[in-house]
Amino acid sequence: MRNSPTVGDIGEHAVIQRIRERVPAHGKGVVTGIGDDAAVVEPDRGALSVLTTDTLVEGVHFDLAHSSPTDIGNKALAVNLSDLAAMGAAPRHALLALSLPAGWLVADVDEMIDAFLAQAARHRTTLVGGDVTAAPGALVIGVTAIGSAKRRRVLGRDGARPEDIVYVSGAIGAAAAGLASLRQADHPAGPPPEECRRHHRRPEARVTLGVALGRNRAARACMDLSDGLGDAVRRIAAASGVGVQVDAEALPIHPEARTWFERAGLDPVAASLAGGDDYELAFTSPPAFRGRLRHVRRRIGDLPITPIGIVTKEPGLRIRRGGKDEPLPPGYEHFTGVD
Amino acid sequence: MRNSPTVGDIGEHAVIQRIRERVPAHGKGVVTGIGDDAAVVEPDRGALSVLTTDTLVEGVHFDLAHSSPTDIGNKALAVNLSDLAAMGAAPRHALLALSLPAGWLVADVDEMIDAFLAQAARHRTTLVGGDVTAAPGALVIGVTAIGSAKRRRVLGRDGARPEDIVYVSGAIGAAAAGLASLRQADHPAGPPPEECRRHHRRPEARVTLGVALGRNRAARACMDLSDGLGDAVRRIAAASGVGVQVDAEALPIHPEARTWFERAGLDPVAASLAGGDDYELAFTSPPAFRGRLRHVRRRIGDLPITPIGIVTKEPGLRIRRGGKDEPLPPGYEHFTGVD
Structure with a gap:
């Protein structure tokens, strides 16, 4: 070669x-x-x-x-x-x-x-x-x-309505943990597991899920997590003229990423929300669409879909942790660093 | 600013x-x-x-x-x-x-x-x-x-047939002359006229001509001159399984480009054929399409369309100059130089 x-x-x-x-x-x-x-x-x-x-x-x-x-x-x-x-x-x-x-x-x-x-x-x-x-x-x-x-x-970003449930596919945070280790080879927290690095290096697009959500009209708004879950939630809310309340305890943080973030002294919730390069989908769907979502689940094998929050009429993005509401951490900008 | x-x-x-x-x-x-x-x-x-x-x-x-x-x-x-x-x-x-x-x-x-x-x-x-x-x-x-x-x-490259006339729009060579002067500010031939530099800096796509050729079915094969007229003729011939005979005297070489090439000791014909960045169209059209071409000419204002050669059954690319046939000079490759 x-x-x-x-x-x-x-x-x-x-x-x-x-x-x-x-x-x-x-x-x-x-x-x-x-x-x-x-x-x-x-x-x-x-x-x-x-x-x-x-x-x-x-x-x-x-x-x-x-x-x-x-x-x-x-x-x-x-x-x-x-x-x-x-x-x-x-x-x-x-x-x-x-x-x-x-x-x-x-x-x-x-x-x-x-x-x-x-x-x-x-x-x-x-x-x-x-x-x-x-x-x-x-x-x-x-x-x-x-x-x-x-x-x-077609799934836009602007269709979210109050009382919709906010879902995310797969797990979040692994790509961010993988990237952190790539940026700093001698990170004091040690290298993250190969699984996290693989998430960053070899993302998988959720094609089957996206197509199934569209064909079954199972989502009102949808976006990918290329700039992180926090960014996706913020953009869906802005485009739809609504707010979102995220439940920190419900976030499907990749277990190996969580362990590594903790070892690195980082808040796993904030790091997973801010971390880009997770190519999962975030979408909103009212409780009445549960039957349609069941059709979707049948198409996507063992890919989990996790409810992580709710769309609110009053604008603003909040995250509930331990019974307390906080504002969502900000998103990600290309010019502020190398991703 | x-x-x-x-x-x-x-x-x-x-x-x-x-x-x-x-x-x-x-x-x-x-x-x-x-x-x-x-x-x-x-x-x-x-x-x-x-x-x-x-x-x-x-x-x-x-x-x-x-x-x-x-x-x-x-x-x-x-x-x-x-x-x-x-x-x-x-x-x-x-x-x-x-x-x-x-x-x-x-x-x-x-x-x-x-x-x-x-x-x-x-x-x-x-x-x-x-x-x-x-x-x-x-x-x-x-x-x-x-x-x-x-x-x-749709106008492909592969439709040229023997006896088709080969046409080119506008004038050729100006962009090549303009580029030569940009590459070498102290060129011994002096700067080419502003007109040539403008051709290189501000190409104009022949949108009206291309659309009119398609809608009137006035061309059998068509290609743009982004890599030069020589390259366009070569590719149309290869895709169509034919040859082309170009008439050097018929080439619509931009007069100011011709003067500059001569002053620079370059052959204006070879330089204009090889020069890329002319965004004119080359196309072939049988004599029977003359009526369709008239419709096209009515749409394109004063943009000239010049017959420059003929499609031949026997493969090969030749150019006739002063009664003598020569092979066409080769085209242009990005990695062989900065354009």
Whole structure:
């Protein structure tokens, strides 16, 4: 592998050719795939198109000392599929924009692309086009994902109503604990368990859950946790013109993350709420939708869905801990630090 | 303006908010614009979606010493609209992914966004979403454009047939001459005319022409000249399984570019064929389509369309100069130099 030529050795067109050879010949709804000025796809009949783009930047979103090409290729698509899932949209097509430093090994590019395409295949998503350019410094990997949803099945952020229950999928905090250890290798609390680091390196988009919530009309508002649960709750509340009361004791904090936060002298609740890079979904659903939620649960295997709070008519975000109400800790900003 | 705060001062969310405030409230086909996990758009009834993404990287595609924020914002969208035009697609929606160094002035970001949105408005394109992240070094601006075309109106690269006439719009070579002068400020041939530098800095996508060619079914194959006319002809020939014979004397080389190339001791024909960043369209059309082309000409004002060669049954790319056939000079590769 270390004998691999570099991107600079083979040139932009050869990289595109290698990607093209790896993409399956036929994808659902693909009229023209990679190789023309633009891709041509056929929208699902009577459906809306759902569009999202998210970029990973070396030194900002990942560090080559901690993330393998497989991690990067996987995550670049996952963060986009997570946005589609949060809208209740089924992923269909993707575009990949790579800005590649000339010194990258072709073998590493291949590995990154293979991970991207393996995940695309798992979610029946076809890579239909993209762009490969040189990069003077950092690797930048931009992905656009296009999904499909029926009009009345789209999950926005603004539909939450008072008395809705707030749910979150999976567990929270593991990615934040994993990231903390990556940032500081000699952390006095010691390294967090591999499980936490894996959560940060290899997020999994909740595609099945998002699509099931949309198709069953089981949620009134939905958002992913890319910037943390605190941020998601804040945005749903703002868009819907409501407040949210979170129950700290109900939060499904990943047990290994909780242990590590405590060892590190951090408040597990605050750290888990603030921590980004959990690609779970937060959504609200009134008690009357319990039957619809049962249908959803049948589709998602053993992924837990935990009620963590309630939507309130009076605005404001509070968290109840030990019988006391506190304001929710603030969210996350890219420019305040490297994530 | 120099008193402007920086991107690092105000943070990612504030940049997104500034963009959001600049986007018109209503766009055709927009169900959900900026501000949710993903955008939701309604495809035109019975039409296909045409998708393209192109990224501009500081130090690769532009240099802040020569390009203003307005130039960059304008070009980032133009190169994408050009790809849609080459497919015969009308632009509808766009996504913008900005990786911004923290030291950028907010006033410069505003200027870049304003240029992007002004051009979007000229082509009835709505910005529906995007992503703003920090960048450790270079500015990276990635755009995805989504267009619309009827199934039998899409212009591919593979439809050229023997006896088709090869046409090119506008003039070629000006961007290449403009770029040469940017690369070497003290060029012995002196600076090229401002007109050439403007061509490189402010390309104009041939949206009206591309859409008219598609709607009138006036072209069998079409491509833009982002990597030069030589490259476009080569790719159309390869995709269509044909050859092309170009007539050097017929090439619409920009007169000021020709003069500068000659002063610089360069062959104007070779330099204009190899030079990228001309965002004109090359297309092929049989003599029987002359009536359809007349309809197209009526739509495009004074933009010239020049026949420059003919499609041949035997493969191979030749150029006829002074009664002699030569092979076409090769195209352009990003990794072989900074464009």
